Amino acid sequence: MTWTSLYYRAQRFLDYTFTYFVLTFVAILCLYPLWWMFITGLKTDETAFIGLGAIPPHPHWENFYIAWTKGHFGMYFFNSVFYTVVVVFFVVLFSSLAAYAFARLEFPYRRFFYTLLIASMMIPVPGAFIALYVLIDKLGLINTRLGYILPLINAGLPFGIFLLKTFFDKLPRDLEDAARIDGCSRLGIWWHVALPLARPALAVVIIFNTLNVWNEYLLAMLILQDKAKMPLMRGLMVFRGPHSADYALLMAATTITVIPVILVYILMQRHIIKGVTEGALTGI
Amino acid sequence: MKRGFVRGVVLMCLFPLLAFFVSGCSRVSSSQTAPQDEVVTMWHWLSDKEDLLESLAEQFTKETGIKVKVDVFGPTETYKQKVIASAQTNVLPDIFGVLGDKKDFANFIKVGYVKDLTPYFEQNDGEWLHRFYPDAIKTVSFSKDNEYGIKPGIYGVPLDMVTIQFVYNKDILKQAGLDPEKPPQTMEEFLKAVKTIKEKVGVDGLVTGFGELWLVECMASNFAWNIMGEEKMIATYRGEVKYTDPDWVRVFEVFDKMRKAGVFIPGIVIKSNKEAERDFARGKTAFAFNGSWCVNVYKHMNSNLHFGTMLPPKISDANPVGVWGGAGTFFVVNGKSPRAEKAIEFLKWLTEKDQQVRFVRDANSLPAVKGCEEFLAPEVRGFLKAMNFMYHPRNFPVQEDPLVVDTFCRGIQGIIVGEKTPKDVAEEVQRVKDKQLKKRARR
Missing domain, CATH: 3.40.190.10 (Periplasmic binding protein-like II)
Incomplete structure (x- = not known):
């Protein structure tokens, strides 16, 4: 073995060590809060802030059961799954159609409408709360599931359209021409060509909207009144009073609420990474 | 691969479409099926007292036959937004709490959303009024020379106190x-x-x-x-x-x-x-x-x-x-509510000694009503002792x-x-x- 090859081996070893050290550090930074949340869920209120991150000697697994029953999670869980599936579906449907139209169709004021749509991304939802409430009330949709779902779909559209349009803009037109020669209509091209190719971008839209809808709470509080219609985040409120909080149960309950989101992320992970590497996020 | 994806999307369509139409049909809630003029609605932000207030409401219904629906909306910032938005659309409940300073409270009174409760407090030689510690009442009152131009009187019902x-x-x-x-x-x-x-x-x-x-x-x-x-x-x-x-x-x-x-x-x-x-x-x-x-x-x-x-x-x-x-938690009665009398009856009942003890004992808070001292933890009694030294700049004219x-x-x-x-x-x-x-x- 020559000195040169030894030198390169040593250099590669150092490079890897440094890279893995940085990646491990970042991974710990990201995972520690989740770990702390889970571990705190196994403690009592008194020990919640002692021995940060350490597994308690007597784990209170029953906290998860208490959190589920006390927080009425069964009912809220179903509601959240329902809202998330409906909203994500319609956001994907409408945003992909609109994005395709903005990317490929020529119609008057196309740029104006697109800019208007993107501008709506700048308005924070809490800033529009009162106006939204007035509108929903005028439509007679206060305290209805529809009254909650519609603003959520509306909130998810600008980002979805923005992301998918960027993706559709990059799709080779030759593919569409070939489909047209084969007799495909505009809608057929969107369905058979554009949509399957946009899977990585769709995965990003799905995961972003799933997160938003799953974690949404403020709008639900504003629009809904009946407990039976509230989403999962309402269940967490039980463990938090104006001055005090039941930290152990709150963390156990939070652990329950994040599990579905983590599962969705794991399922979509492959597509998201592909989306990032193939440029689905180039417009962000 | 592509066919599988498309088939998946088609299958995914079925559930949300069905669900969307179902959701559109869910306008009438269980509470809305009861005649509206019979149910007194109360909104609060005390998420840690949700079960207690619900059980008190049930007990009140059993005793009087008046139905009370208690809805909690927390945290306080969300509750505030909800109350403001509801005031703008005239859908405030019969009983609610005004969070904020005295100016916010005054604004709600000016637009008629808060009923003047003075005559009710003064009924029967002031029986209701005399239940309370005077400082609890001060927080929910407007004095003669108040800077907001509000008619002097008592506009809220305190449920607990804070020092x-x-x-x-x-x-x-x-x-x-x-x-x-x-x-x-x-x-x-x-x-x-x-x-x-x-x-x-x-x-x-x-x-x-x-x-x-x-x-x-x-x-x-x-x-x-x-x-x-x-x-x-x-x-x-x-x-x-x-x-x-x-x-x-x-x-x-x-x-x-x-x-x-x-x-x-x-x-x-x-x-x-x-x-x-x-x-x-x-x-x-x-x-x-x-x-x-x-x-x-x-x-x-x-x-x-x-x-x-x-x-x-x-x-x-x-x-x-x-x-x-001063008063910590207090509630007001919607001045535009057709059920105002029933709402006042509920609040009167809620500030009777037995209910007040239940309200403050579990949460270790200070009672707004006199005579509950013996039921309090020693530390809470310590706070109660300061009652004679109490003041609040928000009660200044x-x-x-x-x-x-x-x-x-x-x-x-x-x-x-x-x-x-x-x-x-x-x-x-x-x-x-x-x-x-x-x-x-x-x-």
Whole structure:
């Protein structure tokens, strides 16, 4: 073995060590809060802030059961799954159609409408709360599931359209021409060509909207009144009073609420990474 | 692969489409099926009392036949937004709480959303009124000369009270060789106790959430109350006395004196009250300055914590010491509600002794109604003892300008970190006060 090859081996070893050290550090930074949340869920209120991150000697697994029953999670869980599936579906449907139209169709004021749509991304939802409430009330949709779902779909559209349009803009037109020669209509091209190719971008839209809808709470509080219609985040409120909080149960309950989101992320992970590497996020 | 994806999308369509149409049909809720004129609706933000209020409502229904629906919306910021939005669309419930300052309360009264309850309180020789501690009623009343132009009267029903006091760790005082049953009473004694504790036990003196300006204002106005008394404080708010007056400078000097004596825990001016509560519960300091809700908080954080309450250390003999306090949770009756009479009946029932005991006992809060003392934890009773020293600047006929209050509190924070002198702060606050007075005069 020559000195040169030894030198390169040593250099590669150092490079890897440094890279893995940085990646491990970042991974710990990201995972520690989740770990702390889970571990705190196994403690009592008194020990919640002692021995940060350490597994308690007597784990209170029953906290998860208490959190589920006390927080009425069964009912809220179903509601959240329902809202998330409906909203994500319609956001994907409408945003992909609109994005395709903005990317490929020529119609008057196309740029104006697109800019208007993107501008709506700048308005924070809490800033529009009162106006939204007035509108929903005028439509007679206060305290209805529809009254909650519609603003959520509306909130998810600008980002979805923005992301998918960027993706559709990059799709080779030759593919569409070939489909047209084969007799495909505009809608057929969107369905058979554009949509399957946009899977990585769709995965990003799905995961972003799933997160938003799953974690949404403020709008639900504003629009809904009946407990039976509230989403999962309402269940967490039980463990938090104006001055005090039941930290152990709150963390156990939070652990329950994040599990579905983590599962969705794991399922979509492959597509998201592909989306990032193939440029689905180039417009962000 | 592509076919599979498309098939998946098609299958995914079926459930949401069905669900979407189902959701559109869910307009009529269980509560809405009952005749609306029979159900009294109450909105509150006390998420930790959700079950209790629901069970009280059920009990009331059993006893009277009047149906009450209790809805909780928390946290407080969300609740505030909901109430404001509902007021704009005229869909406020029969009973609700107004969160915010006296000005917000006045605004709700002006637009007719809050019923004047004075005649109800005065019925039967004031039987309902006499149930309450007078300071609880003050918070929900408007006096004759109030600056908002509201007709004098009582506009709310208090359910509990709050006082803000000094608390001390009995075990730490004992370890330092001090009598845990005789906490310091004067500022000199307080400073001496902190010094002894630091030397003998090695823990810091005082912790509080001075990162939250209202706590700075609270402690400073307690000192002001003791040094100059109510009249002079009101005169200052009116602009008749300057903040550069020696009495006000003395108020600022108290903080300087405490800083020099090393009373404050490091980083006190950036601490939230939640962090401060954690520090005290874990025995990091001997003293804390906190509201009466802390009893429950400390018990949750450390059930072995032995603590007592004490009045603010006395600085002057000219006036009695003062403690910030008043009604904590209070509810109002919607002035536009067709069920107002039933709503009042429910609130009257809720403030009967038995219900009041249930309301305050579990949460370890202070009752608004007299005669519940024997049911309270000893620490809560400690807070209750301060009732005779209670006042609140928000109950003054004149309120200080928010910008002046802000400068005042930030100035004190500057003194605590050693960036400003008491004289600097007094002059700075007065400059802002003059500016605001000129602005008001122009209006």
